[in-house]
Amino acid sequence: MPFHTYVAEATARGVRVRRARIVSEPITDYVRFEYDVTFSNLAAGELVRWLPRRLASDLALPGNDFWLFDDRLVRFGHFAGDGEFLCHELTDDPATVKLCASAFETVWNRALPHEEYRPT
Numbered sequence: 001m002p003f004h005t006y007v008a009e010a011t012a013r014g015v016r017v018r019r020a021r022i023v024s025e026p027i028t029d030y031v032r033f034e035y036d037v038t039f040s041n042l043a044a045g046e047l048v049r050w051l052p053r054r055l056a057s058d059l060a061l062p063g064n065d066f067w068l069f070d071d072r073l074v075r076f077g078h079f080a081g082d083g084e085f086l087c088h089e090l091t092d093d094p095a096t097v098k099l100c101a102s103a104f105e106t107v108w109n110r111a112l113p114h115e116e117y118r119p120t
Contacts, residue, residue, distance in 0.1 A: 007045055011045030022111075049111035050119070056110075059110075071097065
């Protein structure tokens with residue numbers, strides 16, 4: 001089943017699906033592509049916010065991209081220096097989950113909703 005179908009089904013059940021992207025500016029061509037296709041995420045019910053990296057300097061953040069599920073499970077994505085996906089790692093370690101949940105909420109509260117963000 002495609003990702004957007006999962007999101008639509010989850011949000012129809014009342015699940016909140018949120019994504020926060022921390023981005024360097026000016027954005028790369030790939031991030032511009034992500035920005036331009038985010039309308040499909042929004043249409044499926046996902047909430048998306050953007051935070052320019054220059055506004056994240058004072059935040060303590062995990063060292064890798066992550067997904068947080070139900071405040072109980074973290075999926076880290078590990079990438080090579082050129083952006084190639086290497087592998088993922090799952091953890092339910094309470095301290096790691098707490099760190100990621102706190103970091104996400106801090107970023108979420110500071111970031112701009114997709115509709116308000118204007119990439120440079």
